[in-house]
Amino acid sequence: MNNYTELKTVYEPQINDYLKNGWEILETTKGTDHDGTFLRYHIGYPKDKTIEDLKGIISKFEEYDLHNRLFENLAKVNEEDIDKIANNDEQMVYNGECKTGDYMSYYDQKVHGKNTRYNFKMDTDIL
Numbered sequence: 001m002n003n004y005t006e007l008k009t010v011y012e013p014q015i016n017d018y019l020k021n022g023w024e025i026l027e028t029t030k031g032t033d034h035d036g037t038f039l040r041y042h043i044g045y046p047k048d049k050t051i052e053d054l055k056g057i058i059s060k061f062e063e064y065d066l067h068n069r070l071f072e073n074l075a076k077v078n079e080e081d082i083d084k085i086a087n088n089d090e091q092m093v094y095n096g097e098c099k100t101g102d103y104m105s106y107y108d109q110k111v112h113g114k115n116t117r118y119n120f121k122m123d124t125d126i127l
Helices: 012-020 047-063 066-077 099-112
Strands: 004-011 024-033 036-046 085-087 118-120
Touching: 004 012, 004 024, 004 047, 012 024, 012 036, 036 047, 047 066, 066 099, 099 118
Parallel strands: none
Antiparallel strands: 004 036, 024 036, 085 118
């Protein structure tokens, strides 16, 4: 059951809607009541589908500038100057502690599979 993020039991009138939405049947059991015999479907929502759904939600948010806003707000909370943070596409970067950069590197890796490294720009006054 570790491959599912949610488990439910549903009945015959509902099962097709769940299957159309990516749920999988794990087991079917029969039951009886005063109307006769009925089927119960024990279903699960796959982890991979949940991850796909969440990435889709994040992508939709990113269409509305989530990545940049997250970056800006993290810098503000961490009291770091966003204008002094660069990514590995820029040359002048040094390896100091940068909480905002560390989190944004983590975000890009987990959400997009990118190995972007964010850190403070090297102070050109000391060169």
